[in-house]
Amino acid sequence: MQQIIDLTVAFVQDRLKFAESGHDWWHIQRVWNNTKLILQHEEANHLVCELAALLHDIADSKFHDGDETIGPRVAGEFLTSIGVENEVVEHVQQIILNMSFKASLGEVTFHSKELEVAQDADRLDAIGAIGIARAFNYGGYKNREIYDPNVKPKKHMSKEEYKNTSAPTINHFYEKLLLLKDKMNTSTAKSIAEHRHQFMEDFLQQFHDEWNGIR
Ligand code: ADP
Numbered sequence: 001m002q003q004i005i006d007l008t009v010a011f012v013q014d015r016l017k018f019a020e021s022g023h024d025w026w027h028i029q030r031v032w033n034n035t036k037l038i039l040q041h042e043e044a045n046h047l048v049c050e051l052a053a054l055l056h057d058i059a060d061s062k063f064h065d066g067d068e069t070i071g072p073r074v075a076g077e078f079l080t081s082i083g084v085e086n087e088v089v090e091h092v093q094q095i096i097l098n099m100s101f102k103a104s105l106g107e108v109t110f111h112s113k114e115l116e117v118a119q120d121a122d123r124l125d126a127i128g129a130i131g132i133a134r135a136f137n138y139g140g141y142k143n144r145e146i147y148d149p150n151v152k153p154k155k156h157m158s159k160e161e162y163k164n165t166s167a168p169t170i171n172h173f174y175e176k177l178l179l180l181k182d183k184m185n186t187s188t189a190k191s192i193a194e195h196r197h198q199f200m201e202d203f204l205q206q207f208h209d210e211w212n213g214i215r
């Protein structure tokens with residue numbers, strides 16, 4: 001198992017050499033770490049979970065004309081080439097497909113404990129201190145304002161709307177990031193999310209206080 005993981009790490013690091021900072025190798029490493037943290041308390045196949053975490057963003061469909069099949073295909077070819085058994089390869093492919101864009105629109109119906117773990121690990125990287133850093137990094141890249149008290153956050157947004165909004169970055173917390181803790185699948189991720197969520201709440205409180213010159 002260690003050799004398979006090592007080869008996969010090298011493959012992913014090489015593929016993501018020029019990736020944008022939201023989905024670079026460090027994002028993958030954090031999601032992998034989150035996966036191992038969750039697995040300390042959840043019963044699931046470690047090899048499948050870790051491979052899925054490592055390979056889940058190797059071909060972001062946003063940069064491939066929305067083609068959701070590239071990631072699973074590239075991952076599958078790689079895993080087969082290093083001799084991983086078919087059953088594991090196919091499971092990892094299903095997870096990658098389900099973690100992508102269409103899956104969140106409800107078009108895919110695959111379920112497994114390993115998918116739950118990998119998805120939770122990815123979502124945990126969108127909240128807490130890292131989540132705050134990633135959000136402002138994304139907003140800066142898009143030249144968004146950090147905050148505008150006149151632009152109210154929307155209550156319900158589709159994935160399309162998230163992508164196309166030009167709202168200030170603070171709105172993203174209310175529109176998505178603060179909702180993630182209740183979307184965690186496993187109870188372990190829920191409890192990790194609790195802590196990271198509170199950190200975002202504290203940050204927002206302080207942000208608004210400073211904005212208003214209160215302290
Ligand atoms: P995922 O890889 O989970 O699909 P995205 O590509 O949607 O994530 O986003 C990557 C990172 O950029 C995440 O940390 C997310 O919170 C952040 N992000 C996405 N959309 C926005 C936005 N409108 N404003 C601020 N941050 C955003």
Ligand code: NI
Nearest residue numbers: 027056057122
């Ligand atoms: Ni990811």
